[in-house]
Amino acid sequence: xxxxxxxxxxxxxxxxxxxxxxxxxxxxxxxxxxxxxxxxxxxxxxxxxxxxxxxxxxxxxxxxxxxxxxxxxxxxxxxxxxxxxxxxxxxxxxxxxxxxxxxxxxxxxxxxxxxxxxxxxxxxxxxxxxxxxxxxxxxxxxxxxxxxxxxxxxxxxxxxxxxxxxxxxxxxxxxxxxxxxxxxxxxxxxxxxxxxxxxxxxxxxxxxxxxxxxxxxxxxxxxxxxxxxxxxxxxxxxxxxxxxxxxxxxxxxxxxxxxxxxxxxxxxxxxxxxxxxxxxxxxxxxxxxxxxxxxxxxxxxxxxxxxxxxxxxxxxxxxxxxxxxxxxxxxxxxxxxxxxxxxxxxxxxxxxxxxxxxxxxxxxxxxxxxxxxxxxxxxxxxxxxxxxxxxxxxxxxxxxxxxxxxxxxxxxxxxxxxxxxxxxxxxxxxxxxxxxxxxxxxxxxxxxxxxxxxxxxxxxxxxxxxxxxxxxxxxxxxxxxxxxxxxxxxxxxxxxxxxxxxxxxxxxxxxxxxxxxxxxxxxxxxxxxxxxxxxxxxxxxxxxxxxxxxxxxxxxxxxxxxxxxxxxxxxxxxxxxxxxxxxxxxxxxxxxxxxxxxxxxxxxxxxxxxxxxxxxxxxxxxxxxxxxxxxxxxxxxxxxxxxxxxxxxxxxxxxxxxxxxxxxxxxxxxxxxxxxxxxxxxxxxxxxxxxxxxxxxxxxxxxxxxxxxxxxxxxxxxxxxxxxxxxxxxxxxxxxxxxxxxxxxxxxxxxxxxxxxxxxxxxxxxxxxxxxxxxxxxxxxxxxxxxxxxxx
Amino acid sequence: xxxxxxxxxxxxxxxxxxxxxxxxxxxxxxxxxxxxxxxxxxxxxxxxxxxxxxxxxxxx
Numbered sequence: 001x002x003x004x005x006x007x008x009x010x011x012x013x014x015x016x017x018x019x020x021x022x023x024x025x026x027x028x029x030x031x032x033x034x035x036x037x038x039x040x041x042x043x044x045x046x047x048x049x050x051x052x053x054x055x056x057x058x059x060x061x062x063x064x065x066x067x068x069x070x071x072x073x074x075x076x077x078x079x080x081x082x083x084x085x086x087x088x089x090x091x092x093x094x095x096x097x098x099x100x101x102x103x104x105x106x107x108x109x110x111x112x113x114x115x116x117x118x119x120x121x122x123x124x125x126x127x128x129x130x131x132x133x134x135x136x137x138x139x140x141x142x143x144x145x146x147x148x149x150x151x152x153x154x155x156x157x158x159x160x161x162x163x164x165x166x167x168x169x170x171x172x173x174x175x176x177x178x179x180x181x182x183x184x185x186x187x188x189x190x191x192x193x194x195x196x197x198x199x200x201x202x203x204x205x206x207x208x209x210x211x212x213x214x215x216x217x218x219x220x221x222x223x224x225x226x227x228x229x230x231x232x233x234x235x236x237x238x239x240x241x242x243x244x245x246x247x248x249x250x251x252x253x254x255x256x257x258x259x260x261x262x263x264x265x266x267x268x269x270x271x272x273x274x275x276x277x278x279x280x281x282x283x284x285x286x287x288x289x290x291x292x293x294x295x296x297x298x299x300x301x302x303x304x305x306x307x308x309x310x311x312x313x314x315x316x317x318x319x320x321x322x323x324x325x326x327x328x329x330x331x332x333x334x335x336x337x338x339x340x341x342x343x344x345x346x347x348x349x350x351x352x353x354x355x356x357x358x359x360x361x362x363x364x365x366x367x368x369x370x371x372x373x374x375x376x377x378x379x380x381x382x383x384x385x386x387x388x389x390x391x392x393x394x395x396x397x398x399x400x401x402x403x404x405x406x407x408x409x410x411x412x413x414x415x416x417x418x419x420x421x422x423x424x425x426x427x428x429x430x431x432x433x434x435x436x437x438x439x440x441x442x443x444x445x446x447x448x449x450x451x452x453x454x455x456x457x458x459x460x461x462x463x464x465x466x467x468x469x470x471x472x473x474x475x476x477x478x479x480x481x482x483x484x485x486x487x488x489x490x491x492x493x494x495x496x497x498x499x500x501x502x503x504x505x506x507x508x509x510x511x512x513x514x515x516x517x518x519x520x521x522x523x524x525x526x527x528x529x530x531x532x533x534x535x536x537x538x539x540x541x542x543x544x545x546x547x548x549x550x551x552x553x554x555x556x557x558x559x560x561x562x563x564x565x566x567x568x569x570x571x572x573x574x575x576x577x578x579x580x581x582x583x584x585x586x587x588x589x590x591x592x593x594x595x596x597x598x599x600x601x602x603x604x605x606x607x608x609x610x611x612x613x614x615x616x617x618x619x620x621x622x623x624x625x626x627x628x629x630x631x632x633x634x635x636x637x638x639x640x641x642x643x644x645x646x647x648x649x650x651x652x653x654x655x656x657x658x659x660x661x662x663x664x665x666x667x668x669x670x671x672x673x674x675x676x677x678x679x680x681x682x683x684x685x686x687x688x689x690x691x692x693x694x695x696x697x698x699x700x701x702x703x704x705x706x707x708x709x710x711x712x713x714x715x716x717x718x719x720x721x722x723x724x725x726x727x728x729x730x731x732x733x734x735x736x737x738x739x740x741x742x743x744x745x746x747x748x749x750x751x752x753x754x755x756x757x758x759x760x761x762x763x764x765x766x767x768x769x770x771x772x773x774x775x776x777x778x779x780x781x782x783x784x785x786x787x788x789x790x791x792x
Numbered sequence: 793x794x795x796x797x798x799x800x801x802x803x804x805x806x807x808x809x810x811x812x813x814x815x816x817x818x819x820x821x822x823x824x825x826x827x828x829x830x831x832x833x834x835x836x837x838x839x840x841x842x843x844x845x846x847x848x849x850x851x852x
Contacts, residue, residue: 096824143818150814158807178793185800189807 041113041120042293044128049282049295050112053128061091061105064112065129068095068102068119076124083118090115101129145259148197152252155193156245162186163245170760176238183235183242190244194228198251200258219399223429224250230426240423241760246768253772283314286358296365303361307352315348316368317359323557327351327517336593336639337517339558353516354557402429402751409755420757427754431747431764440739441466443779448732451783456716457725464711466736468695468729470676474624475667477681478635478642481699482649483611484717487521491608493588496599502537503605507597509544510561510572513553518595521609540565560595571598578603593641610641613649616719621649623723629678634663636685663689680722681710697722724787731785739775746771 044050056063068080077095080102084093089110094103104115119126162182169179198221205221227243234240283299284291284306291306296314299305304320307313313326325337328350337353340346346359348368363369410425445466449459459465476482492500504522511519533541543565544553553563553570560573571578575585578596587594588606595607624631631651635642638657646654655666667689670677679686679693690696691709698710699717714721750767753759759767817823 139824143823146818146823147815150818151811154807154811154814158803161803175793178796181796181800185804189804 041116044116045111045113053112055103058105060107062108063103063105064115066102066104066116066119067127067129068100069125069127079122080119080124083122084115087114087118102126145255148200149252149255149259152193152197152248152255155189155197156248156252158189159186159193159244159248166242180235180238183231183244186242186244187232187235190228190231190247193248193251194224197255198224201251201254219402219429220250220254222403226426226429230422243426246764250768253776280312280314284308299361299364301361301364305359305361306356307346307359308356309352309354311352313346313348313350313352313359315361315365316363317346317361319344319346320358320360322355322357324355324357325353325516325557327353354555405751405755413757424755424757427757427759427764428751431750431754431759431767440743440775441736443776444732444735444739444782447735447779447782448728451728452712452725455714455721455724456718457712457714457721459712464695465729465732467676468678468712468726469733471629471678471694471726473630473632473670473675473677475632475634475677475679475693476621476651477679477686478633478637478645479611480682481680481686482613482617482633482719483645484614485517486612487518487609488612489521489607489609490592491606493606493608494604495606496602496604498537498604499534500605502533503597504607505533506537506541506544506570507572507595507605507607509541510553510563510570514555514561516555518593518609520612521595521607568600572596590640592644593639611645613645614717614719618649620719620723621651624726625652627726630675634658634666634689636660660685660688664692667693678726697725727787728782728785731787732782735779735782739778742774742778743771 044053053064054062055065080095081093084090084102084104089107091105091107093105095101096103102119106112106115116126162185166174166179166182168174169182201217201220201224205217209218224247227247230240231242231244231247234242280296282293283296285294285299286292286304286306299315305314305317309324319340319342321342323339323341325339326346327337328347345362346352347370348363348365349370365371406425406428409428410421413421413424445459448465452459479485489504492504494500494503498506508522511522544563547553547563551564553561555561556573556577558574559577560571562572563570569581571581573595575587575594575596578598579585582598582601582603585596585603587596588608592608592610595609596603597605597607621631630653633646633649633651633654635646635654635656636658642656643654646656655662658666663686667677667679671692671694676694678695678697679689680697680699681690682699686698687709690698690711695712696710697712697714699714699719699722712725746767750759750764750771754764
């Protein structure tokens with residue numbers, strides 16, 4: 001069991017007879033911080049807030065919809081439902097994976113926080129469900145497309161059945177009254193399919209044509225429309241050939257491609273919806289020494305707010321009393337917190353680490369620095385160059401050429417043999433039907449997206465894969481991207497007769513009383529040493545564990561810990577904190593951040609601490625280097641230890657102490673010199689640069705702003721995924737080229753044949769369908785390519 | 793072969809019925825969540841609990 005949280009959940013699962021969860025889950029959820037969440041959920045019990053969340057009111061219950069983040073598979077939804085139904089106030093519960101929602105019917109006035117706590121205790125994030133307009137539209141569109149697809153599918157089967165009879169009749173001979181019967185039956189079905197399912201192609205082609213743009217939908221429209229009209233003509237006059245089967249088949253295949261594309265987009269929009277500001281919805285306002293929980297929207301300037309330790313700060317404000325430390329890594333990328341003193345500003349979105357403090361509000365919701373950064377990101381996004389335009393331009397050339405060719409061959413044949421000219425022109429149009437070309441890219445991208453999804457990645461921008469395959473610069477953020485936000489103790493230099501191991505264990509015992517992020521470097525399980533302390537040290541450590549509230553180690557904000565053990569003072573912390581006791585402290589060197597342990601007036605030990613690298617960070621960097629891609633680290637952190645971490649990664653270049661604007665400037669500069677830039681980041685400060693880079697990738701635990709701005713979002717923390725995605729992108733590009741190669745050579749061969757009158761129209765339709773099928777099957781092979789590193 | 797004049801309309805009637813069924817299925821939201829229902833058969837069902845709550849007879 002990794003933590004008490006898991007233990008509690010495991011016990012809960014076992015006691016409620018839900019062991020089946022373990023058989024069926026496919027992912028692990030991150031452990032929740034329950035203590036922190038409890039206070040947040042309590043806010044939703046507030047009558048006015050609860051009122052606003054109710055969707056429907058029944059006789060004995062009220063329906064409330066909640067958004068659940070972190071659900072990955074059906075086992076999750078099953079577990080959540082069972083867990084919520086255990087609550088006595090809950091009448092019914094239904095989880096929908098599709099929109100990541102939980103709908104509960106709950107007794108009137110029963111606390112909603114119980115439900116939320118129940119869900120959170122399983123390790124999922126939960127918040128009220130707010131439907132965005134865009135999402136509802138997408139949902140409806142999805143349904144409509146599915147209806148169109150099923151009509152086309154059914155129509156294809158029916159018409160195809162008759163078409164087989166007709167084709168067989170062409171070969172074996174068939175009575176003309178039966179031929180006409182087949183045609184007359186196919187006609188209404190095909191008409192229905194065309195008018196119902198292919199409508200979108202017509203609309204889109206017309207919409208683009210009106211503004212002078214030629215899109216793939218245009219030849220599709222022309223082909224479908226002329227083939228239908230010609231078939232109707234042939235049916236009425238009992239002459240020529242009918243193409244009803246190719247019409248519905250074209251429609252069906254194109255709709256399938258479109259449906260998968262749409263589903264993918266829908267999933268992405270779900271992800272967008274799941275991202276939310278981590279800003280709290282409620283704040284503790286102090287009026288006449290009493291604390292009131294109020295929605296953050298109601299807070300006005302000069303309000304006095306209490307910020308508890310561990311809370312995210314809801315609005316910008318000035319510190320009124322005491323001092324505290326805030327984690328501002330989302331703005332600055334600095335992994336060490338900043339000490340804030342009276343009169344200094346605290347920013348919304350940052351985390352109050354050490355003490356509960358009061359602030360006076362300076363900027364309210366919508367006006368904070370956090371909001372300003374977000375709007376800066378929004379404006380950066382519109383500047384992004386889109387490769388899609390180029391693809392459209394190529395497509396429109398192809399469209400123009402096909403239309404022209406079809407017209408020319410029709411005209412030439414009109415000259416030679418007028419009775420054949422219409423059918424030949426149509427053959428050219430059908431045989432060259434740009435399906436294969438049209439499908440070449442989207443099928444590969446869809447296939448790549450589904451492959452990526454297995455790896456825990458989601459594509460947010462349709463061009464991301466194509467662009468990723470062409471990058472020649474890979475830029476990484478440090479804090480949170482290459483490092484995981486925790487620290488590690490990489491060097492221990494004892495200066496007394498205590499061993500390194502003893503000193504480390506003593507520091508571990510002391511650090512339990514600190515909330516400073518650096519304390520994460522001192523954990524028994526963090527690897528540096530697992531040995532037992534010597535007997536002498538056991539006693540000292542026991543003194544710490546036996547200490548009670550009156551004499552336990554004290555944390556001094558921004559400095560370190562001090563502990564009085566039988567009148568001897570132990571100190572652990574920054575060098576200037578130790579200097580107060582010891583006098584001058586000379587640090588071993590300046591390559592990393594040194595934490596000093598002292599006893600009375602003697603220094604016992606130096607601990608070299610630095611950011612802990614994510615596993616595989618080195619391997620990923622060397623992968624990119626081996627592939628002749630320049631690697632670069634851009635970080636807001638300017639400390640020595642950042643340099644030492646970066647040096648250990650051996651990248652081509654690195655820049656320190658950068659603001660979000662600086663990062664953006666560097667990336668834009670590279671792009672202006674013609675480089676294609678991959679940017680991997682996670683924080684709010686990476687938002688602008690993520691949306692401006694050629695490909696932006698947000699890694700696990702990324703802040704929402706980074707997730708929204710990135711082209712590819714990863715939900716797992718394995719950096720190797722980025723390497724694999726790059727390989728996948730290159731493979732996908734290869735597949736796209738293969739598809740194009742096939743489609744072009746097919747057209748190159750088939751169009752002249754058709755123009756010369758060698759291709760019967762039914763054969764043209766068959767050839768067209770087969771060529772599309774080849775493209776689709778080729779793209780599907782992408783799901784099975786090997787992405788592992790073969791160099792090792 | 794005259795039987796075709798009779799069989800084809802029957803086939804078309806089936807086709808229309810199937811379409812109606814599909815429309816109904818889509819509109820009633822059966823395809824909204826494709827991932828969940830694939831797994832639903834594994835749940836050795838305890839929906840009785842759900843029902844007992846529905847008619848208000850309290851918990852287990």
